[in-house]
Amino acid sequence: MPPEPLTRERILEATEEVLRRHGQAKATVVDVARALGVSHGSVYRHFPTKAALREAVTGRWLERTTARLEELAQDAEGPAADRLSDWLETLFTAKRHKAGDDPELFATYMVLTAETARIVDAHVAELVGQLARIIADGVVQNAFTAIAGRDAEATARAVFDATARFHDPRHAGEWHHAEIGEEFAAVRDLILRGLCAPAQSATPWPNSSAE
Known part of the structure; x- marks a missing residue:
């Protein structure tokens, strides 16, 4: 043979x-x-x-996270709020499994990703792009409210940054805490409520010094 x-x-x-x-x-x-x-x-x-x-094997490791996420991003007919919720949870679950199922390899890749910033930046850009598509679809569906002065990509970046605790490997030490699931759900729900809220004219913050 x-x-x-x-x-x-x-x-x-x-x-x-x-x-x-x-x-x-x-x-x-x-x-x-x-x-x-x-x-x-x-x-x-x-x-x-x-x-x-090393760059290629790091890129391959990161790409394993994106396949299911890309399916959610491409499903333009599905309700955007459900897709966004599923996308955030899928990302968090994938990262937790990587850290918990094979901790030695995860630690190795933590070092490799620090050495391959170009690969990591491309990975993050892909994830933010997926989020942006879901958010843009949500605006078209009238499920999400467009934020004045901020396009879908900028909103996606804000959502990505706001949920960093649940996908950035630097927070991996927190992912085994018993309450982490509830904390993730609270942040996810807050984001969804913010995106789904009707647009309102800006009002000044209360003046704490006023009598």
């Missing part, structure tokens, strides 16, 4: 296993090649540098 062809996907799968076994500090291209039963030169034909390989 002929050997299985060496593909980018096989290399990335082997790289992830090597990272899980050795950690990012000790994992080498030679380790990856050995796991595949090929020479390290064969790996370099697909990824010219170790940095390129």
Whole structure:
């Protein structure tokens, strides 16, 4: 039986296993090649540098989060409020599973993402873009109120930033707390109420110093 062809996907799968076994500090291209039963030169034909390989495996890890989220973003016929709620919960659930199911690999990727800002920025831009589509659909459906002076992308960025505690890996230490689910639901519901609220003319804040 002929050997299985060496593909980018096989290399990335082997790289992830090597990272899980050795950690990012000790994992080498030679380790990856050995796991595949090929020479390290064969790996370099697909990824010219170790940095390129690390970027690719980090991008692959991040992309696993986006598939289901993209389905929700594309469903233009579905109620926008339900899609936004599901999108936020799906993102939070995916991040919690990554941190809790494989903590060693999660810790390794925390280091790798810090080294690959370009990949992370592209990932965040994709997520914000998905949110923007849902919010824009909600305005078209009259489910969401457009915010004066702020387009769908700016609103999406605000929603993304407001929920950072529930998807930014820097907060992963909080995700195992018993009350985190309720706290997530409170923030999600607050965001939905804000987007669904009817537009009102601006009124001044009460003057606390007034008698």
